[in-house]
Amino acid sequence: MFATNLDTPLVYLKGVGPKRAELLQKELGISTYEQLLNHYPFRYIDRTRFYKINELNPEMPLVQVVGKIISKEIVGEKQKKRIVAKFADETGTMDLVWFQSLKWVEENVMRGTTYIAFGKPALFGSSFSISHPDLETYPRQTGITGNLTLQPIYHTSEKMKKGFLDSKGIQKLVHHIIELHINEVRETLPSYVLEKYKLISRRDALIHVHFPANTTMLQHAERRLKFEELFFIQLQLLHNKQLRSLKYKGALFNTVGDKVNIFYKTMLPFDLTNAQKRVIKEIRLDTQRGSQMNRLIQGDVGSGKTVVALMSMLLANDNGYQACMMAPTEILARQHYQSLIDLLKGELVNIGILTGNTTKKQRTILHQQLESGEIDILVGTHALIEDKVQFKNLGLVVIDEQHRFGVEQRAKLWRKNVIPPHILVMTATPIPRTLAMTLYGDLDVSVIDELPVGRKPIETLHLYESQRLRMFGFMKQEIAKGRQVYIVYPLIEESKKLDLMHLEAGIEQMRFEFPLPNYQISKVHGQMPNADKQYEMQQFIDGKSQIMVATTVIEVGVNVPNASVMIIENAERFGLSQLHQLRGRVGRGAEQSYCILMSGNKLGPNSKLRLETMVKTNNGFEISEIDLQLRGPGDITGTQQSGVLELKMANLAKDQIILQEARNTVIEIFGKDAMLELPENILLKNYLSKKARAIALDKIS
Incomplete structure (x- = not known):
């Protein structure tokens, strides 16, 4: 992408040397000129405004004042030794104070010289001072870096600061590279893309993202770099x-046979929604193309993803293939297993379950039945x-809540047949559109955006600690009607740091x-033995207990239609996505269900917005968009997907239009030149060649 000189190790850059080069590598992962050029400022200080000394107040964050040093003296001894300079403009005087680098200050800060002093003003008595101000001679000198009216601020660390690699130090190093090597930067985007979106060159973008001449040029630079990324x-x-x-052929599911037809016509306990029918049709088309299906089903809690998955697995069975369904926890796997047994009434197909707690004797039988083809559908964790788990002819893999699995874990399932099985990924965590395009841009996405007929929207209420008696009264009313109640707490034991119940x-x-x-x-939490947990849950499922007190272990995998109330304690401590998942544990029967969010009496603005959002809407996709704005993409997706989202410049919450433009452009390019053979696309072909990671069996999403 760049000329060779930009691949030069930083140790050879003026002002770096071995020790600083090691620091940059350890602290920021930066080891070449190119990598430092791509270490963008995270904010800018506006140096266009100048204040007079009589305009200062201690509430101001950072100010700059033009004045003259009229006196300078050393005050105190040993550890209390400092240099104090009197700094004056036409409106008054203030102090500039240094506690460190005193020798440098003594030799370089001159009486009678006019400076721009920049820093945080503090008030002592009736006099203002700035400690360790940035000083520049006035008027400023100009050069390739402009007049630095927008001063770049870079991420650094305490260790780096001790090695004189604070933000100012990084700024100097970047300046050296731009001065000496900026003309070696090569363009990465085709000229027709630059023209279409009126993007500036990569060279100009790098100059102006580090040293913007003005806010307009900074905006142009940021837009160009975001689009490229x-x-x-x-x-x-x-x-x-x-x-x-x-490259990858897929099993042909050409037949809709007895298993699908009998289930659909005689066993299905409710009518499918239009959204469910649409997604099943998309899966049917995918499995008739002769190439491997890779489809993501996004559906809110309770939208009927399990039925869609079952009909897809029955389709595989009708065509002579086995299917499996993998869930992240034993609770969820057993829940899916029971749901499939209940829906099929134990008929049509043979369903097995395999978890960490399956006994050795059960495993032996299960392995034999899988290899002989006796088991049609296997559910498990x-x-x-x-490796011991071998299928006779695996044709479809369903992965639930796939973000909880690592890539390699998922890939092992993919390798369990000569022809790779079709992949159906399901998530009940609504994903904002921009995130889905980035995380799952290589999957086809289906959305189930309707709830089954007869489901009533859950009513959500926010109550403060002072209204607790009202909550207890409501619980007693619902239990008197024969309903059951969940109460979820964020902690198992007392925490000294968090004042939580x-x-x-x-x-x-x-x-x-x-x-x-x-x-x-009933009591359920993650530190209980599995057997105890299962017993307590079964008591609740069977209606023998009216109240389940639990931690977030019940976030997924509990389906009790008679439970109509979800109470979330310390709701302000939960993220929006988690609150929405927990609320989805109720509302599964025909009765009206409720979610009560209990919180402390004092709330911060973000906590208040989260709880207001929950009260206002049941729409998971709307909630996910607000969650993205509040938390950012990394927190929403967790560590498994973090590598995809290490964006240096773009922000998926704010740059939706740029992302859509970028995706549409790529779709257009592949539509006209699938193999990137045209001369104008040589840059793109070269990029893919350099970045090529073998698209092999370890690549599912």
């Missing part, structure tokens, strides 16, 4: 998708990816408010 992500994703469809204290309070024998309480 998002463009190349989409180029790779869509190239991978195209390669996969050409990570245990499915073990923990689960154990909550149970004591419940037992006081809801005494035996009228009320039974």
Whole structure:
């Protein structure tokens, strides 16, 4: 992408040397000129405004004042030694104070010289001062870096600062590279793309992102670099998708046979929604193309993804193939297994389950049945990816909540057949459109955006701690109607750092408010043995307990239609996505369901916005957009996908239009020149060649 000189190790740059080069590598992962050029400022200080000394107030963050040094003296001794300079303009005087680098100040800061002093003003008595000000002679000198009216501020670390690599130090190093090597920067985007979107050159963008002449040029630089970043992500994703469809054949599911027809006509307990029908049709078309399907189903909690997955697995069975369904936890795997058994009434197909707790004897039988083809559908956890698990003819893999699995884990399932099985990925975590285009840009995306007929929207209420008696009263009313209640706590034990009502204290309070024998309480949390957890959950599922007090272990995998109330304690401590997932545990029956968000009386602005959003809407996609604005993409997707989202410039929450432009451009390019053979696309072909990671079996999403 760049000329050789920009690949030069930083150790050879003026002002770096071995020690600083090692610091830059360890702290920022930067080791070449090119990498330092791509270490962009994260903010800028506006140096266009000058203040007079009589305009200063201690609330100001950073100011710059033009004045003259009228005196300078050393004050104090040993550790208290400092240099104090009197700094004056026509409106008054103030102090400039240095506690460190005193020798340098003594030799370089001159009486009678006019400077621009920049820093944070502090008030002592009736006099202002700035400690360790940035000083520049007045008027400023100009050069390739402009007049620095917008001063770049770079990410650094405490270790780097001790090695004189603070923001100012990095600024100087970047300046050296731009002065000496900027003409070696090569263009990365085709000229027709630059012209279409009126983008400035890469060379100009790098100059103005580090040293903008003005705000207009900074905006041009940022737009160019954001577009480039998002463009190349989409180029790779869509190239991978195209390669996969050409390279990997897929099993043909041409027949809709007895299993699908009997289930659809005689067993399905409700009518499919239009959204479910649309997604099933998309899957049917995918599995008739002769190439491997890679489809993501996004559907809100309770939207009916399991039925769509079941009909897809029955389609595989009708065509002589086995199917499997992998879930991230044993609770969720068992929940899916039970749902499939209930929907099929134990008929049509043979369903097995494999988890970490499956006994050795059960495993032996299961392995034999899988290899002989007796098992049509296997449900399980990570245990499915073990080498010992061999299928006779695996044709479809369904992965639930796939963001909880690593790439290599998913890939092991993919390798369990000569012809790679079709992949159906499901998530109940609504993903903002921009995030889906970036994380899953190489998958086809289906959205189930309707709830089954008869489902009533969950009513959500926010109550403060002072309204707790009202909450207890409401619980008693609902339990008297025969309903059940979840109460979720964020902690298991008391925390010294967080003033939260923990689960154990909550149970004591419940037992006081809801005494035996009228009320039974189940307790579930992640530190309990599995057997105890299963017993407590079963008590609740069977209706033998009315209240389940739990931690977020019940976020997924519990389906009790009779539970109509979800109470979330310390709701301000949860993220929006988690609150929405927890709320989805109710609203699964025909009765009206409720979610009560309990919080402390004092809330910060973000906490307040999260709780207001929950009260206002049940729409998971709307919630996910607000969550993206509040938390950023990395937090939403977790560590498994973080590599995809290490964006240096673009912001998926704010740059939706640029992302759409970049994706549309790539789609157009591949539409006209699928193999990038045209001369005008040689830059793009070279990019993919250099970046090429073998699109092999370890690449699912």
